[in-house]
Amino acid sequence: MLHLVESVWGSTYVMQTVAVVCAIVVSSIGYNLRHRNYKGPKSYPLLGAAIGHIQNYHRLHHWLLTFFQKNSTIAAPMPINQVFYYTVDPANVKHILKTNFPNYPKGEVFQDRMQILLGDGIFNTDGEMWRTQRKTAAAEFSLKALRDFSADSFKEYACQLANVTAQLAFEGRSYDMQDLYMRMTLDSIGKIGFGVNIGSLSDSFPLPENEFAIAFDRANEIVTQRFIDPLWKLKRFLQVGGEADLNRNIRIVDDFVYGVIAKRKLERKERKAKPDAEQPEKADIISRFLDLSESGAHANMSDKILRDVVLNFVIAGRDTTAVTLSWMTYMLAEHPAVARRLYEELRAFHQRKVGARAGTWSWAREWEEIRQQLGEEEAERRKKELYLESMQKQVAEFTKLLNYESLKELNYMQAVLTETLRLFPAVPLDPKGILEDDVLPDGTFLKKGNLISYSPWCMARMKSIWGSDAAVFNPDRWLQSGVFVPESEYKFTTFQAGLRTCLGKDSAYLQLKIVAGTMCRFFEFRRTSNHYIMYRMMATLSMQGGLDAVPHLRTD
Template identity: 35%
Template sequence: MFIQLLSSILFLLTLPFFFLITTKASKSKKPSTAPCPSTVFPKSYPIIGSYFAIKSNRSNRLQWTTRILQSSPSATFTLHHLFGFRQIFTANPANVQHMLKTHFFNYQKGPHFTSSLFDFLGNGIFNVDGGSWKFQRQVSSHEFNTKSLRKFVQTVVDTELHDRLIPMFSAAASDQTVLDLQDILQRFAFDNICKIAFGFDPACLLPSLPQAQFAEAFEDAAHISSERFRAFLTITWKIKRFFNVGLEKRLKIAVSQVRELAKKIVKEKKQELADNSSLESVDLLSRFLSSGHSDENFATDIVISFILAGRDTTSAALTWFFWLLYKHPEVEKEILKEMKEKSNMPVFEEVKDMVYTHASLCESMRLYPPVPVDTKLAMEDDVLPDGTVVKKGTLVTYHPYAMGRMEKLWGSDWAEFKPERWVERDEAGKWIFVGRDSYTYPVFQAGPRICLGKEMAFLQMKRVVAGVLRRFKVVPTVEDGFQPELLVYLTSKMKGGLPIKVEERGEFPYL
């Protein structure tokens, strides 16, 4: 009640001035026969900025900002918040390259971002800048060499696939059980990231589908933390946190549960290293603890950050991929054909060489990127390549979701799911992958902070696709005309999950 009262008082104080300005403006206008300006761009007023437009589009902000960017000549616009605060949105590749590479050190996470996520992510790699980020990235990079990637696919992913996912799908096919594909893939990815990064098996993907308190708490923490960015005034969530009420009370409980398990993982790994000093540092957490940074809170932050990266991104990407595959059987047929051609190859070489499948995943993430928007803070005054003036302290948001929907970048058929835009045939008729630069397609970010796990993510996703499609057909149990809704937290989700039935293919239909 106190929070609502404070917000109402602040807002009401601006209303007299707002109505004075709008009334004077309306009286001074002369009748005109000129065409009205586009209603896509939000109106801005003194003090309150575009408050009304922001409020009315709160539930569909991603689509709203996308429409504005699609209508902007330079694919950039400035959104005016309360009290003169500005936020720049861009879907312009030149601007993205300027932010993420050319002027990398001028566009940082900044205090607004880090304070909003600190309770959840602490000083983990995704919530820091400068020296701490450099150190964490340097240590983490050792986990993404060819040897580690091969081990990841041949042992961790394959074991989870053959021992848990495929038997579960086989049982569901026999019993005609309806599964939530999004939930299954989150469990699969969670087991994988814990095993490869921490040497710990949480066993979330068991036939009983156990209620994982940690997973539920993690979901709650990610959701509520992202809600902090939606607050009109930062002070509102800070006051709620101070009084421990509402969503902030729920966040505190969820974060406590998440950190409890993460600390357990850290303690067990420290004990393992202490008991066997000759043990090779074979996982990410061991490397950090052996690097001299054994502080429990710091190690806990690292664990939580990598769970966020490994669990939510690939599972979101695969959920949307299987939905699009269901809607486009011709793409599924081409993937099956490719799988036939690679079926005699060793597992690691097979997934690396699945060009059309790789293109299909790229196309799926173009339309539904796991991280739809990302925001940086300008540390100094600047000018973007398209001429947009950036003042110190301005938030600048690049928009992968909108960029995947720009006709200037993808052509008039941008709305179509079309893997062929990523491949071409060579003289022998074999598919060759034709990539796009990471500033046109910043799904894995770009520049110095480009995702270290990009190749690992593709290998994992392609192995899942091959393992599942070779045995099963995934059929969503939805009504005709159903269109899933994209939810945006720290990563994207499919609202309500994706209910499916699984059908055994019998003899593998290669053609």
């Protein structure tokens, strides 16, 4: 009897094994047939192309570029019956952002992953909520009060950044320039967005740590990882790994923002209690939205909505500007001839505005005059103090010359910044949901419920779009007879296009020009090593490990 049981059990085991093998084979054949027309990374049954995404996550943009050399649109099947499509075809981008715009919202896939950080802010909403926020933001950006307040804030923090950099130059010290830019833009968006002085860019070293900034960056990094992690919902449920860390960082972010909102509300209450007292009207974004919340479409706006609005402005106004300035500094250090030409444009601009001698200020010349006036011993004793005082004066006078109109004269600086934005777009990959089945202009069929992303980073390196020198940093590609000439927004997609064109584009360029103009007028930057700078995988294109460089004062 035992022998018979063993025989039957053995036969059953063999049959089960054969059945499983057959099922796997049939599944594999079916999988291959369903995806036989897909062009892109290698994929496997059940896992899809997740393995390739995970293995190459740290260099995702480079990895995608290898596939774009053969096909302008690729498809990557993912677990749970999803497909991630990617494209670099300008005609496809126009179709997504304009021609068939309603079919390509942010979508549930994107919103689900980013909700904990961006909430229901403008970068994470669709439909009526998105239209209402965009309409409100467009109206706010057009207000002269906000434009003037922003411009004054940009100048204030450009001066503070230059003064900190001057200390480094005097001492011949290296520092992470990306960290300085992040601090400067955090302080400026703190003033413009919250109406508070965050103080992360102090006048002396060591600079203070900012818990909010650290937590915000870490949260940004973790939610971005969700796009290639098929287990992120399970990790969130179990509160393990990055998901546990994410909650800790979100609490820090929320505590800061809700604290500012409470403070603003209290100030408004006190101001209303003393209507006769002379109190200046606040021009920061929170105050403006609190005004709007008392009437019209935004009546009774909750603190949660205010929180979401502000954090979306933070990622737009802090990260994007800081990373662009960082990549620009990197490119100028790598291309000294470009840095020299930019400096000469700024010096000539300075001379036109204030006269030849003032426009060619030199610390070396001023130092000789100081030594003659004070004597050698006294001058040496006070050298750093006098140097920083002189720098502060020169920087402040220079920034007064910078405004919307005067900055239009600086065509080469516009070209340098735009070329930086082309090669190192602040948002390197822009995903959209697919509501209904569709066919792109290049013939690619898109199945509804999935995700399609266009890649500004990869587009910048496509010879089919930018010519044989696509991967080369060449500001002259933007100039015709010395005058800056823009390209199609569907080719240069850094600020999106169509109905989703960035509302803060002019404001972003204003801050970039004020800060870049100030820094490049007075300093040149030399890196402390020649290693290749790699990006950090986040929603924005920050540098992995920062940018260690030594600033040197321009002396001629």
